[in-house]
Amino acid sequence: MSRWEPNARGRLERAALDLYRERGFEQTTAAQIAERAGLTERTFFRHYADKREVLFGGASQMEKFFVETLSGAPESSGPLDAVAATLDAAGELFEGRHEFARQRQDVIMASPELRERELNKLASLSRAVADTLEQRGVPADAAHLAAEVGIAVFKVGFERWTGSEGTRPLEEFLGDALRELREMAAGR
Structure with a gap:
């Protein structure tokens, strides 16, 4: 193996994702992931703290995006x-990644450990939005309520998008979920 590996993170x-889908998350090791990617286990751990983080490594970038976009509203x-404006902009983070997001979501839904991790990441995102x-x-109570509502809309829209054929962009699903929420709140 060469010392420099182009696109190591993407390959890992x-x-x-391929191994998790073939063998299951619990039965897959970091060494197997590295081997499949044509890299060393050491390279794996240079990029990820553990095998879960391969699925959640983008959470910090997403949180940063949400905070920066919300700050600029x-x-x-x-x-x-x-x-809502932040959710509308969030679609760009997932442009061209529908198939990966769909497969990732399938892996997460198949594992209680990963579902819990996903919920923890969403809770962290909600805290960042509230802050x-x-x-x-915005007063603290209202900030926390708006953040929780926003993350719920994101979760529902994202799940609908990953369950779709991918012909419509994520922002449309997020917009649909937000409209439904507003209609329910208005008593319609």
């Missing part, structure tokens, strides 16, 4: 409108 991500936006709203001057 693809190899892990117009000051005149109410908390839910600011969160950002508070920094924008």
Whole structure:
């Protein structure tokens, strides 16, 4: 194996997902992922702390994106409108990644450990959104409610998108879920 491996993270991500789908998450080791990717186990651990992080490694970038986008929303936006604008922009993070996201979601749903990890990552994202709203001057209770609602909309829209054929972009599914929520809140 060469010392420098182009796109090592991407190769590890693809190899892990393939193995998780073939053998199951619990039966797959970091060494097997590295071998499938044509890399060393040491290279695997340079990129990921453990085999779960291959599926969740993008969480920090997503959180950063949410915080930066939400921070840039117009000051005149109410908390839910600011969160809605952030959700609308979030679709760009997943452009061209429907098949990977669908396969990733299937692996996560098949493992109680991974479902718990996914919920923890979403809870962390919700805290970051609530903190950002508070920094924008939204009272704590309202900030936390808007954040939780926003993450619920994201979760529902994302699950619908990954369950679809991928012909419509994620932002449309997120918009649909938000519209449904607003209609329910209005009593329709």
